[in-house]
Amino acid sequence: MKIKHFSILLVLSLLLSACNTGIEPSEHLGEIYSVALDSIMEQDEALSSDMEYIAIDMSNFEDAAERDKEEILSYFKEKYKVEVMDATLEQLKEKGLYNSDTMGLDGVLLRIEKVDFKFNNEIFFEGSKYRSGLGAVGVEVKVHYKDNKWESKEVKMTWIS
Template identity: 45%
Template sequence: MIKLNPFGIYLLVFLLLLSGCGQSRDVDHATAVKFDQAPPSKGGVSCQASWPYPFVFWDNGQTYMITNTLIENDEVGGEIGQVKRDISSFDLISIKDDVNEQPYVKQDGDSNALAVGSKIYAFKDVDDRDVIVVNHNDKYVKAFNTVRCPEGQCIDISGETDDSDPERDMGEIYQLALDAYLPLWKGLIDDMKYIAIDMSNLTDLSDKDKKQILEYFSKYNVDIIDSNLEQLEEKGLVKDASSIDGVLLRVESTEILENKVTIKGSVYKSAKGAIGTLVEVEFLNGKWQVTKANDTWIS
């Protein structure tokens, strides 16, 4: 029988604690890290780094926060990379081949929530510098660049939202604003035969967002057209005196603040029948809603 002196016993206990800490690496990091809890520990020894939210580093070290915003398969672009390092544990990021690498230097492909080898994808029709797509818990979800989409302005992976810093769905915001144009012109809805929406200035929208806007206006039971005045002329829809049987909605400019978007535009019926519009859409009580709609000029 091997006899251990007290020092040997203490050394053995310490080694067992370190071993237990190392075993925490086997946790499935494809599951979201619960950042509202303290890092797990074994005998008072912290095994996990403390991060404010789930993320992946990409695009020359930019931080992309992983959200719970689901992405349809047909919105997922081509593969642009993979997760290369699991940095959820100090053990994993500080020691390599028995060499201490402190201080930690971030690299593209580092993640505190995704398993090594998890694929990173482009988001169709969206700049990779703004948003990418990752496979998280067997679902495609958005990951936002926290510099171009500042921390707090995106939906947290927990699904909770902050009214003061909401995620901006510009498709929904433009949809609400354009719809608020119509009541500004009394009786306009009664005799219009179609609604044309000039989307030439909506460069921040994807094709899917534009399609969503057109489908929304189908509630008026008239034809909905993505067209500007010039295109309406080419289609033979402009009559004498530059008048049209429908209405043409246009966005001229957009001002974006933290939780308010101001959109200026116009409603066109003819060269001598048009109004300027100003609509404010604010994030209140957990949703975007129109809080102001005025006409600014009349011709």
């Protein structure tokens, strides 16, 4: 009977240790958010045509430190070669970056509405890409840690306007 209990404990401990990669997501928020936001950015490429800038609304990135936010902005600036800023839609309007003739932006606004840290270093995001009231998409993204890097696992468009 003791061997049976020992065997069960051994199997359970092996399963639990195999599930733990030893990576703490909170130490990689800049990379994780960059992967999630870039997955959103890649949706509906027509919204990105002739964009003059990318605005990322980081107003609800509560756990992200300033260095994480700088890492995200640098990633997008280097990849997309346009001006990149941390701004909400209201701030873009205040800066005069909302085009009242076209009723939209001359760039795109990326936003994360929901973040859910799951077991096994998997993170679920709900976000959106906005160009105008008639040019926006909602996206769900799952990001996970694989082969020593964070990458998107599943990306699904949930709504379009």
